Structure formats: structure tokens, C-alpha cells
Amino acid sequence: MSIYYSISPATEIDPKSYDIFVLADGTDDRTLEMAKILNQKCADIQTIVLLKYQNNGMTSEIEKLFPLAQILPITVEQSQTTFLRNLLEISDKLSSEKILIDISCIHTPEMFVLLKYLKTSNPKNEVDVAYSTPFEYDFPEEPFTSYCSYYGNLKTTDLLGFGGISDGSAHSRMIVFLGFEGVLASKVTEDIQYEELLLVNNLPSFFPKYKDICVINNYDLLSTHRSKLLYVPANNPFETFNFLNSVFEGESSVCVAPLSTKPVALGVCLYAMTHNTIRVVYPASEQYNHHRTTRVLNTNIYRIPLNSA
Numbered sequence: 001m002s003i004y005y006s007i008s009p010a011t012e013i014d015p016k017s018y019d020i021f022v023l024a025d026g027t028d029d030r031t032l033e034m035a036k037i038l039n040q041k042c043a044d045i046q047t048i049v050l051l052k053y054q055n056n057g058m059t060s061e062i063e064k065l066f067p068l069a070q071i072l073p074i075t076v077e078q079s080q081t082t083f084l085r086n087l088l089e090i091s092d093k094l095s096s097e098k099i100l101i102d103i104s105c106i107h108t109p110e111m112f113v114l115l116k117y118l119k120t121s122n123p124k125n126e127v128d129v130a131y132s133t134p135f136e137y138d139f140p141e142e143p144f145t146s147y148c149s150y151y152g153n154l155k156t157t158d159l160l161g162f163g164g165i166s167d168g169s170a171h172s173r174m175i176v177f178l179g180f181e182g183v184l185a186s187k188v189t190e191d192i193q194y195e196e197l198l199l200v201n202n203l204p205s206f207f208p209k210y211k212d213i214c215v216i217n218n219y220d221l222l223s224t225h226r227s228k229l230l231y232v233p234a235n236n237p238f239e240t241f242n243f244l245n246s247v248f249e250g251e252s253s254v255c256v257a258p259l260s261t262k263p264v265a266l267g268v269c270l271y272a273m274t275h276n277t278i279r280v281v282y283p284a285s286e287q288y289n290h291h292r293t294t295r296v297l298n299t300n301i302y303r304i305p306l307n308s309a
Contacts, residue, residue, distance in 0.1 A: 005236070005238045006238075006302065006303035007236070007238075007300055007301070007302055007303075008300065008301050008303075009298065009299070009300060009301070010034060010037050010130055010132075010298075010299035010300060010301050011037060011299075013037070013038075013041060013043075013301060015038070015041035015042055015043040015044070016043075016044065017043075017098060017100070017128070018038070018043060018045060018098045018099065018100040018128070019044060019045060019046040019047065019096055019098045019099075020045070020046070020047045020048075020049070020093075020094060020096050020098060020099040020100070021034075021035070021038065021043075021045045021047070021048050021049070021066075021069075021099075021100050021102070022048075022049040022051070022099065022100070022101040022102065022106075022114070023035060023048070023049075023050060023051070023101075023102040023104075023105070023106070024050070024051035024052075024053060024076075024102075024104075024105040024106040024107075024110075025050060025051065025052050025053060025054060025056055025058040025105065025290075026053070026054075026056075026058075026104075026105035026290050026291070027056060027290050027291040028104070028105060028134070028290075028291055028292060028293045028294075029134075029293070029294060029295050029296055030104045030105070030132035030133075030134055030293060030295075030296045030299075031058070031104065031105050032058075032061060032062075032065070033104070033132040033296045033299055034100075034102040034104070034130040034132060034299055035062065035065050035066075035102070036065065037299065038065075038066075038100075039065040039066070045066050045069045046068075046069055046070065047069060047070050047072065047093050047094075047096075048062060048066060048069045048070070048071045048072065049072045049074060049090070049093070049094070050062060050071055050072065050073045050074065051074050051076050051106055051110060052073050052074060052075050052076060053076050053105075053107070053288065053290060054290055056290075059071060059073060070093075072090055072093060074086045074087075074090075076107070076110060078284065078286070080109055080110075080113050080157075080159070080160035081160065083110055083113055084113055084117060084160060087113075087114065087117050087121075087122075088117075088121065091121065091122050094118070094122050095122065097124055097125060097126075099118075099124065099127050099128070100127075100128045100129075100130060100301075101114065101115075101127060101128070101129050101130065102129075102130040102131070102132075103129055103130070103131055103262050103266065104130070104131055104132040104262070104299075106262075107288070108159075108258060108262070108265045108282055109157075109159055109160075109282055109284065111262070111265065111266065111269065112159045112160070112161070112162060112265075112269050112272075112280065113159070113160050113161065115127075115269055115270075115273070115304070115306070116160075116161040116162070116269075116273060118306060119273055119306045120161075123306070123307075124306050124307075125305070125306060125307045126303055126304060126305050126306055126307070127303075127304050127306060128301050128302070128303055128304070129266060129301070129302045129303075129304050130299060130300070130301050130302075131235075131262055131263055131266075131299065131300055131302070132296045132297075132298070132299040133206055133235060133296070133297040133298050133299070133300070134206070134292075134293030134294065134295065134296065134297065135293075135294060135295035135296060135297045136293065136294045136295060137180065137210075137292060137293050137294075138291065138292050138293060138294060145216065145217055148181070149180075149181060149288060149292055150181075150285035150287065150288050151285065151286070151287040151288070152285050152286035152287050153285070153286060154183070154184070154187050154283040154284065154285055155283065155284050155285075156187055156188050156191040156192065156281050156282070156283050156284075157281065157282060157283075157284045158279065158280070158281055159280045159281070159282055162269075162272050162278070162279065162280035163279055164253070164254075164255070164276070164277055164278050164279030164280075165252075165253070165276070165277045166253060166279065167253075169193075169253070170193035170194055170195050171192065171193065171194040171195065171253045171254060171255040171279070172194070172195050172196065172252065172253045172254065173194060173195070173196045173197075173198060173247075173253075173254045173255070174188075174189065174192055174194035174196070174197050174198070174254075174255050174256075174257070175198045175200065175244070175247070175254065175255070175256045175257070176188060176189065176197070176198070176199050176200065176256075176257045176259060177200045177232070177240075177256075177257065177258050177259055177260035177264050177265070177268065178199055178200060178201050178214050178218050178259060178260060179214065179259040179260050179261075180210075180213060180214060180217050181217060181259075182217040182218040182219070182220060182221060184257075184259045184283045185199075185218055185221050185257070185259055186220065186221055187283045188257040188259070188281055188282075188283055189221065189225075191281075192255050192257075192281060194255060196227075197225050197227045198227060198228075198230060198247065199218070199221070199222065199225070199227050199229055199230065200229075200230045200231065200232055200243070200260070201214050201215065201229055201230070201231055202214065202231065202232065202233065202234035202260060202261065202264070203231035203232075203233070205234045206234050206235065206261070206297065210234070215229075230243075230247075232260075232264060232267070234260070234261045234263065234264065235261065235263050235300065236263060236267070237263045237264065237266035237267030237270060237302055237304075238267065238270075238302075239267065240263070240264050240266075240267025240268060240270075240271070241267045241270050241271045243267075244256070244267070244268065244271040245271065248275070252277055253277070253279075254277070254278050254279070255278075255279040255280075255281060256268055256272065256278060256279070256280050256281075257280075257281050257282065257283075258280065258282065259282075259283075263302070266302065266304075268280065270304065273306075
């Protein structure tokens with residue numbers, strides 16, 4: 001089964017399309033980009049769910065943009081179970097079908113849990129997902145290898161609701177969507193047992209240089225595993241869905257690590273929600289770098305079907 005595209009610029013939205021807006025805090029320029037677009041469109045947002053990874057006073061900025069909206073802050077801790085419990089506590093506030101989720105600053109584990117929740121515990125036919133593409137990633141020192149999204153130790157964890165089905169033996173395939181940080185891919189491939197490894201880069205990437213930066217930072221993994229490098233677009237979750245559909249080939253035990261861009265991770269999430277045998281893992285850290293990008297290139301809206309997912 002393939003999935004059809006539905007991608008549109010955020011600037012073309014109908015302001016009457018949404019009454020619930022979900023986003024996360026952060027210090028990136030893109031943190032409030034979608035919120036500002038909704039404000040400029042005079043959207044009638046009634047409820048805002050703000051995922052708080054840090055105490056940066058962002059609530060007051062949201063209040064200025066949406067003075068009539070009810071703001072529901074959720075403090076995000078390391079426990080995915082606690083996050084799900086917090087969602088269940090506000091389930092009545094999320095009952096509307098007119099919901100927009102800005103995943104730009106929502107971490108990958110919370111994005112997976114949130115979408116699975118909206119599919120199962122608070123069912124929706126579809127949701128719209130916004131993503132602001134950064135103009136530039138932060139490389140504080142060396143321009144190719146100094147990108148850093150986390151601090152502290154890493155622990156490979158199963159994403160809640162995406163544990164797959166396993167008899168304890170090695171997975172037939174391990175599919176790793178590569179990002180800028182080679183240590184993340186090395187971590188999951190060390191911790192997970194598998195028979196065949198598939199490594200996936202972005203083509204086209206947001207900018208051509210990013211594809212090469214990804215290769216540089218994952219050189220050790222690429223050079224030690226004789227795996228053909230495969231490709232998916234950096235900004236199209238539906239292409240990622242279709243890619244997984246083409247390589248799945250009825251395998252009964254597959255493990256996927258979505259370490260690439262957020263739209264790619266979104267595509268992995270969509271596919272995993274239709275195939276409960278897939279295990280999705282992610283290298284979680286104790287602390288994250290909340291400022292990772294500079295300026296905004298563009299913002300897109302992806303219409304995500306959940307009734308068939």
C-alpha cells in the first residue's frame with residue numbers, strides 16, 4: 001500500500017481550519033513560525049497545547065499571539081509513559097477534528113506517542129502537521145562535524161506503542177535513517193541485533209551540502225558495513241512511507257531508527273502505525289540542546305490520514 005501526497009505551504013491555510021494547536025517550546029527561530037502564521041491569518045484558535053522541554057517564558061509569547069485561547073502546558077520528562085498519561089488527562093480538550101500539530105520543535109519520541117494517541121485513544125480521521133524547515137543548522141565549531149543535539153549519555157529505547165513483535169532473535173532487517181550525528185547511528189546499530197543493515201540518507205536534502213555532511217559524520221558506520229546507501233527526500237514523509245513499503249517485502253521482524261529529519265521520522269511513524277510488527281527505536285539522552293537551527297526557509301503543512309493508518 002502506498003500513501004498519496006498532501007503537502008501545501010502554511011501561508012495558504014484556511015484560518016478556519018483549526019481550533020486546536022499543538023506545539024513545543026524552544027529557542028530556535030522556527031519555534032513560533034507557525035504560530036505567527038496563524039496569528040497573521042486571524043485563526044480562531046481555542047486551545048493551545050504547549051509541550052514544555054524547558055522553562056523559557058514562551059507561554060507569555062503564546063498568550064500575546066492568541067489572547068483568547070486556553071493554553072495547556074505539558075512538562076515533558078524522559079518518561080514516554082508520563083507524557084501519554086498527561087495527554088489522556090486532557091483528552092476532552094483534544095477531541096476536535098480541527099487540529100494542527102507543529103512538529104518543528106517536538107522531539108521525535110513525543111511525536112510518535114502523540115500521533116499514536118490520536119489514532120487509538122482519541123481517534124481522528126486525519127490531522128494536519130506543520131514543519132518549518134530551518135535555513136541553517138548550528139555548527140558551533142567545525143562547519144561539518146560540530147552539530148550537537150544532545151548532552152550526556154545515550155540509551156537506545158523502544159518508542160512507546162512501537163515495540164513490534166519479536167521472539168528474542170535478531171531482526172531480519174535494521175533500517176537506519178541517518179542524521180548529522182554519527183554517534184546516534186553507531187549507538188543503535190551496536191545495541192540492536194540484526195541480520196541485514198540498510199542505511200538511508202536524504203536526497204534531495206534541504207540543501208545539497210547536507211547529504212555530504214551526513215556521509216562525513218557517518219563515515220565509520222558506512223565504511224565498516226557493506227550496505228548500499230539508499231535515499232529518501234528530507235522533507236517528504238509520504239515518500240518515506242512509500243520507501244518503507246517498497247523495502248519491507250513482508251519481512252516479519254524489522255527494526256527502524258528514525259535519526260534523520262523530522263518529516264522523515266513522520267513518514268516512519270505513519271508506516272509503523274500501519275504495521276504493528278515493526279519495532280521503532282531511538283537513542284534517548286538525559287539532556288538536549290534546545291537551539292539547533294537558525295532562521296526559517298519555509299513552512300509546510302502535511303495532511304496525515306489516521307483512519308487508515
